[in-house]
Amino acid sequence: MTATADLYDERGDELQSLALQLESLGGKPRFEGRIRTIRCFEDNGLVKQVLNSPGTGEVLVIDGGSSLQSALMGDLIGAAAVENGWHGVVIFGAVRDRAALGMLPIGVKALGSNPRKSAKTGDGELDSVLTVGSVVFRPGAGIWCDEDGILVER
Template sequence: MMSTADLYDLHGEALQSLPLQLRSFGGVPRFEGPIRTVRCFQDNALVKRILQTPGDGAVLVVDGSGSLQTALMGDMIAQSAVDAGWAGVVIHGCVRDSVALARMPLGVKALGTNPRKSAKEGTGEIDVVVEFGGVSFRPGARLHADEDGVLVER
């Protein structure tokens, strides 16, 4: 996989660069794939549901509205993603079980951690355009992530 810096040098404005300083939590620091999305707020039922379906190398982008109040993914949901063939998860919110996530063959980027569980109501939306940090994440567009950040095709 080409670095995000080299990709940006090659393609420039054809790519959106996420300015948020997400932390890397997964055992795979570099990942890429077509985007799937979930929009939810302090409720991870849809995240769990989608990550149990075949990922085929996709990246799930979760717009959790930047909430730091609850975690939207932990080790059990992440293991489902690994088992289902997802390349990674980018969360505009928190994760938990960070030590376990670091040992998993999955790319994970998020704002931070919180041990508090989220609700399980299933509220939110799947496969809609989500936006945070000034970047639009469209289902099907390609996402590239590494140690330097996240790039998304326009």
């Protein structure tokens, strides 16, 4: 994978750069793929459903409303994502099982962690356009994540 700094130097304004700083919590600090999205709030039912389905080379971007009150993903859902071919997950919210997630061969970026479980009703929106800060995450667009940050195709 090309480093995000080099990719930005090559493509410039074709890419959006996320200013928000996320923690790298998965076993792969560098990952890329096509975007899928979920919007949910303190409920990971839809997250579990999606990451338990094929995601060949895709990156799931979850707008959890920036809530750190409960985790939207843990080690079991992370392991399912690996088994189903997902390259990574970007969560504007919390995860749990940080140590175990760090051992999995998948990229995970999140605001932080909380051991508290979330609701599991499945409330949320799948594959809608998300805006976080000034960055627009469109399903199907390219995303690149590494130690420097996150770049997204316009």
